[in-house]
Amino acid sequence: MSVPNINVRPHGRILSVLGDIEFTQWQCLAELIDNSFDDFLAQRDTIGSERPTVSISLPGRNSDVRTAEVWVRDNGRGMNLETLSNAVRAGWTSNNRYGSLGLYGMGFNVATARLGRRTTIKTTRAGDPSWIVLTLDLVQLGRGDDYEVPVRYEPKDHPDEHGTLIIISDLKRDQWDALSKQDAKIRERLGDVYSYLLRERDFLITVNGKKVPPRLPCVWDESRTVTRNGVKIPAIIKIDQPLAPAKACKDCGHWNPEWVESCDDCQGERLELRARRIWGWIGVQRYLHKTDYGIDFLRNGRKILIRDKRLFFFEDPDGIEDPDPEYPVDSRHKRGRFVGEIHCDHVPVTYKKDAFEYDGPEWRTVVRTVRGDSPIREKIAKNLGLPRNTSPLAKLFTGFRREDPGLNYLVPGDGKQALFEKAIQWARAFREGDPEYQTDRIWYEAAFRHDHPIVPESADDPDDVLGEMGLEDNDNEKADEQPDASPTGGAPEPPPGETLDQRLARYRDKAVQIVDLSGRYEATGLGGVELVAWAVRERRLQDPAGNFVPAFTHMLKAPTVEIFLAVNNPLFTGFGVDMRDLAMVELAEFMRVRGRDPKPLSAVLADIKSRATDQKITPDVLASRAGRLLDRIREAMHREIKGAPTGYWELLQEGERALAQRRFALERGDATWETVVESGEFAFFLPANAVMSLIEKRPEAFLDGKVFKRAYVGLTDDNSRVLVVSRLVGFVSDLALMEEHQPRLGFIELQRVKLSCLLVEADLADTE
Structure with missing residues (x-):
């Protein structure tokens, strides 16, 4: 049959x-x-x-x-x-x-x-x-x-x-x-x-x-670096890892050892010996974002995984514990900025090309090459008995894990706080092709200016601590306190025959652009302008009409408007007027007059300010800033405390020790508490009140450029020493209040906290 x-x-x-x-x-x-x-x-x-x-x-x-x-x-x-x-x-x-x-x-x-x-x-x-x-x-x-x-x-x-x-x-x-x-x-x-x-x-x-324009990575230049423990860590780390060649089966796709004649998986004989490598780069984005970060993984030039974050998790080798997130861990709002492009042409993908075959040895080799086998947090690896991670991602994490503004972590700031939203706006301009934003110059200038803020020059000698406190015998008036010699009241006469264009060029030559204030501003019914703000080291400026003023606006070429601010004008140095607030007033008046709008100036100003969210003073913004500053203080204090950790530990009150241990248990708990105390790392977990207590008890260990810049040991007058410490602790106490309690404060009190943040930040000694 x-x-x-x-x-x-x-x-x-x-x-x-x-x-x-x-x-x-x-x-x-x-x-x-x-x-x-x-x-x-x-x-x-x-x-x-x-x-x-x-x-x-x-x-x-x-x-x-x-x-x-x-x-x-x-x-x-x-x-x-x-x-x-x-x-x-x-x-x-x-x-x-x-x-x-x-x-x-x-x-x-x-x-x-x-x-x-x-x-x-x-x-x-x-x-x-x-x-x-x-x-x-x-x-x-x-x-x-x-x-x-x-x-x-x-x-x-x-x-x-x-x-x-x-x-x-x-x-x-x-x-x-x-x-x-x-x-x-x-x-x-x-x-x-x-x-x-x-x-x-x-x-x-x-x-x-x-x-179709390519989405370009908005990253820091390869030349930008930070230094950790004497080692420079670049903002871009290149990866090029050759692998042993292998034979690829053209029928089933299985990778075979170089010496076989037929496929180990399907027994097919259509084998091709191919070179293999993992290559690309990982680096630091110029802005932080809650979702827009992560590593791209490519196959033959096409992205399979886009801004993927799986390598930011440490997976238990035994598969018992859930993956442990390792980045971002130092951000209050979980913002990240690590990005990259990793080419792994040899790794199999799914039929929809939106994932790799993660269970295969090829993908595991990629993970090992980029992030290593150990936790990227050195202390965690040590506590788990695993070797120190020296992978590219671990190096990047060591250098750029935090979001503190300034050059120490390459984060744009305005001298007061990090410019998270402004940096994102600049990135948008970068991707729209604006030539001013194609390099990292503006981001870098903002980070630099955070460390070197544009502030009015003090009328007193900044090195004279007694004079700053009003304790010196002052019989002679300083030159700036004398009546102005010029008939216009303080501003030198312009060169004869100087045109307006020449005058503006002269101002720009001796000015610094205020990058955090510059940008696009809009008002209902008045359209928008692109503002370029200049801080000029003058006491007064001459506007286009010939008036001597502390600030003025000038239309450069529509829609670009320039504003010039005389940062040493008595309005700023003597009366405490915020030059950024005056700039907004000048801009509002300019837009109102140009648009012939009958609305009151205050209404236009409120409209403009309502759109500038990064200029708000709110408890949440200040609490975040205060927390970052206190973390910087704790980190700097640790360098001094670890020299005699037990002695400093014994200076603390019993309640302060208990709070430090409680914070350790909640935030880390990956080491023995005894080890933390012996190494002085308890400094990272000190409650804010304990930070103030140690400053008061051991000021000679933390002042004179060690943690804070202000002089202490060189003062011979005991009352002067007491005043130096009490003033510093007073500022830090405002930070402590915001970090620990986030009280509902009135606007004037919030202004005080903002000023305390500014004063503490300016007083912190350079750490790198």
């Missing part, structure tokens, strides 16, 4: 079923782009002067679903009839799994069937007499088992024409609705996914005639 055969050829309806696989619109387009880019990459050095281009046309907002189409066209080499026939067969692929973006033959069928019911492919090679045209009608194919599709030929305009055009029609209504409204989002997503190929290989993608 003969054994019957069973026909397992799939039904024609299988192509329609493929359209039910969950692919977003951009993923469908990306599948088609991958096939084009595969062709470009296969040519590599043989591509001529013609720029490798993929042009995408999407239906417009006013299109009709019945006539709407999606076009994807490339200027690649094109296909002959045999290659085209194979390319549209479900499950077929000419690509091996480790040399191409288009991993599976199914990708084309899934992408086209997901979007519409009819797909037409037109392709030709240079020198061919005509276009080869093939149409797949899923409705018709689904009615039976007939897979025969007629081929047509269309004449070419020129024999040298080459490339492939895919037209998807009879769009599904939900896909048409999304595609007709999301061209900008699709353009942005594709620019992110193909960023490397667009910027490094000069590939080009257009969507509806508009160029």
Whole structure:
């Protein structure tokens, strides 16, 4: 008796079923782009002067679903009839799994069937007499088992024409609705996914005639460094780790040892010996963000993981404990800024190309290369009995884990607090192509200016502590207290014949741009302006009308407005007027007059200020700033305390010791408390009151440039010493109040806390 055969050829309806696989619109387009880019990459050095281009046309907002189409066209080499026939067969692929973006033959069928019911492919090679045209009608194919599709030929305009055009029609209504409204989002997503190929290989993608710009990493320059324990740590760390070559199976994708003749997994003999390496970089973004950070992982130039954060977790080697988050750990609001691009072309990916095969040894090698096997926190690794982590990510963590403003951690600030929102605005300008923001100059200047704030010069000798307290015998008036010699009251006469442009140029030459104040400002009904603020080391300035003033605005070229501030004017030095507040008043008046708006000045000012959220003075903002300052003080005090930790520990009251131990248990608890006390690391967990207590009990250990700049030991008068310490502790007590209690304070009290933060920050000694 003969054994019957069973026909397992799939039904024609299988192509329609493929359209039910969950692919977003951009993923469908990306599948088609991958096939084009595969062709470009296969040519590599043989591509001529013609720029490798993929042009995408999407239906417009006013299109009709019945006539709407999606076009994807490339200027690649094109296909002959045999290659085209194979390319549209479900499950077929000419690509091996480790040399191409288009991993599976199914990708084309899934992408086209997901979007519409009819797909037409037109392709030709240079020198061919005509276009080869093939149409797949899923409705018709689904009615039976007939897979025969007629081929047509269309004449070419020129024999040298080459490339492939895919037209998807009879769009599904939900896909048409999304595609007709999301061209900008699709353009942005594709620019992110193909960023490397667009910027490094000069590939080009257009969507509806508009160029897809690559999403550029907004990172600090490679030359920027910070120093930790005498070692310079760069803001960008390069990675290039060659791996042992291996044989890739073209049938199943399994990696095999170099010496085998057939695949260990499928026994196939189509093996190819390939070089392998892990390369790229990790680094520090110029801004911190709650979500917009993480490492990109690429395969053959396409991002598979975008801003991925899995390497910021330490996974228990035994798999018993849940992954432990290690970054960000020092941010109150969990902001991060570590980014990177890691190329790992040899690591297998899933069919949707949105994940790697994480259980394989290839991916584990990538993790080990970038972040190592131990916790990146050195103390945690030591307590777990694991070796010290020296991986690139651990080095970056050591240098840039904190978000304190200033050059010590490369964080923009304004002399008072970190400019988190302003730095994000600058990054937006960077990605919009504004030439002023393409380098890290503005971010760096803001970090530098935080450490060297633009403040009015004191009328007293800053080194004369007794004079600062009013305790010296002052019989002679200083020059600045004498009546002004000039007839205009304090400002030198301008050079004769000086024009307005020359005067403004002179002011700019001796000015410093206030980067945190500069930027875009808007008011209802008055439009917006781009403000450039200049701090000029003068007592008074001459405005365009010839008046001597502390500040004035000037329209440079619409919409750019300049404001000049005489930072040594008595209005700032003698009466305590905040120059940033005066700048906002001047800007509001300028916009009101220019717009001929009858609204009161105060209304325009309130409108402008309501949009400048980074200038607000709120309990939450001040509490965050106070906490960061106190952490800096604790860290600096630890350098002194560790010289005699037991002695300092015994200076504390019993309640202060208990609170320190409680904070340790809540915040870390990864070491024995005895070790923490013996090493002096209890300083990191001191309650704010204990910080003040130690300053009062051992001022000679923390003043004179050790933790704080102000002089102490050199003072011979006991009362002067007491006043120095009491004034400092008074400022620190305001910080302690905000960190520990965050009370509901009135605006005047909040102003006092803001000033205390400014005074403490200015008094902290340089730590690096």
